[in-house]
Amino acid sequence: MEDVKEMTADVKKNIEEKKPLKKVLVICARGTLEDVYAALIMANGALSEGKEAKMFFTFFGLDAITKAKADHLHTATVGNPAFMRSLPTMVGGLPGFEALASHMMKQEMDKLDIPPVTEFLEMIEAGGGEIYACKLAADMFHIKKEDLVDEVKDIITVGQMYDLAEGDGVQIIYV
Known part of the structure; x- marks a missing residue:
């Protein structure tokens, strides 16, 4: 019981001291255009803030990190209420609608000079960021290191991923 009280006191002390954020670990588990870009923007933003x-x-x-698919991601139209707010839900399932929506999204991103996924990954690596693939998922989908873009540092286990998050001032962001 004393250990719990000490841990609670430590947590309160950390909150009160507002320890500065030193690093982020961004976990990307979905392959839609909007989810991957959210993860890339979060990591790039952290790097740009030092x-x-x-x-x-x-x-x-x-x-997002396979050579074959990185620059060919699509926007989720089915089951995405924010995207479908002005259209009936069934429209998202029509043949060709996802491709159209993805094309339109990419056009808007081009207007804002947002780079393609592979270029974004290059920028993150060049800025000092590190990119890893999950071993379990890679094994499950039969993905090898040579299938991945060159910026991927390694294929690691979840335990190794947790090791990346060790230390003070760490924020884990799950996208």
């Missing part, structure tokens, strides 16, 4: 940034791609998020 923070350490590491990225861990797992399950369908692996699509």
Whole structure:
């Protein structure tokens, strides 16, 4: 019981002291255009603020770091209430609608000079960020290191991913 009280006191002390954020670990588990870009923007933003940034791609998020799929991601139209707020839900399931929505999203991103996924990954690595793939997901989808973009530092286990998050001032962001 004393241990719990001490831990609670330590947590309260950390909150009160507002320890500065030193690094982020961004976990990307979904492979949709909007989810992958959210993860890339979070990591890049941390780097631009002088923070350490590491990225861990797992399950369908692996699509973002495979050579074959990285620059061919799509916007989720079915089951995405924010996207479908002005259209009937069934429109999202029509043949070709996802491709159209993805094309339109990419056009808007081009207007804002947002780089393609592979270029964004290059920028993150060049800025000192580290990019990792999940071993379990890679094994499950039969993905090898040579299938991944060159910026991927390694394929690691979840335990190794937790090791990346050790230390003070760490924020884990799950996208």
